Amino acid sequence: MKNKVAIIGVGTQGSMIAFRNAVYGKEVTAYSRNLSSRERCAERIERFLEFYVQTGRLMQAEADQARARITYASTLEEACKDAYMVIENIPEILERKQEMFCRLAEICDDDVLLSSNTSSLLMSEICKDISPAHRAHTFQVDHDDPVRNSYVEMMWNSATSEETKAAALDHYHTIGFEPIITEREIKGYSINRVWRAVKKECLKLWANGYITPSEFDRGWMSEWHTDIGPFKLMDLIGLDTILNIEYSYFNASGDESDRPPEAFESFVKDGNLGMKTGNGFYSGYDTQGGNLTVGKMNKGDA
Known part of the structure; x- marks a missing residue:
């Protein structure tokens, strides 16, 4: 069963997304070139787990299992190996995201789901230089607070295949979200x-x-x-x-x-x-x- 998710960028939002996926049973690899960033991510996740245990959302054994499902990588190749979904979470700067997706397209197979956690950029612009085969498996998502709630807004682009839409929705349902869908690409989603x-x-x-x-x-x-x-x-x-x-x-x-x-x-x-x-x-x-x-x-x- 496809179960591995790669999180690219482990700042505040990336840490939350890694945590959410691990809590719901996904095998997670969190990537940053920077050791201190990976260490801060681990510290945040530890605090999130403590919060879930203290508020009764997890038993201690379940928290320990979630922690064990998270590994950390210092290279993109290591992070993306065997992943069926890649969630990019680097800063909201178009040129940086474009460079990242060109690299991901080189590393990942055509059928890997490629998503960007972006609030204001368009996937069609981010992925304009990758192949049509990869673009068919792209979508974007805007998380609010993946630790506290179950709201997430997703948006398709003109290249997103029906297969990708179904797979993306299935993934987010399995990690406890009820996605809000913006069907056509518009800057900033709808909500x-x-x-x-x-x-x-x-x-x-x-x-x-x-x-x-x-x-x-x-x-x-x-x-x-x-x-x-x-x-x-x-x-x-x-x-x-x-x-x-x-x-x-x-x-x-x-x-x-x-x-x-x-x-x-x-x-x-x-x-x-x-x-x-x-x-x-x-x-x-x-x-x-x-x-x-x-x-x-x-x-x-x-």
């Missing part, structure tokens, strides 16, 4: 485009001093009955990733209204990346293992 509109307006409100992140999140959670607000969610995603996504929209449209606020760009350049660095719109995140608790109000958020 995520609406999230992007919210995010864009939130950043402008914050940058111009109209409201603090904690106050906005408090109102949002009260109005929409959620346990997290937009600013906290951006912290968990990574503010550098958010900045890259915003520039992706701006570069595509050339519309100044799509340019991310200068204050936000400076905020990110100063090292405020959210959970991954311990500080973002909120502070107090545990960077050693990817603390799943909410951060404290940022000292500048008052």
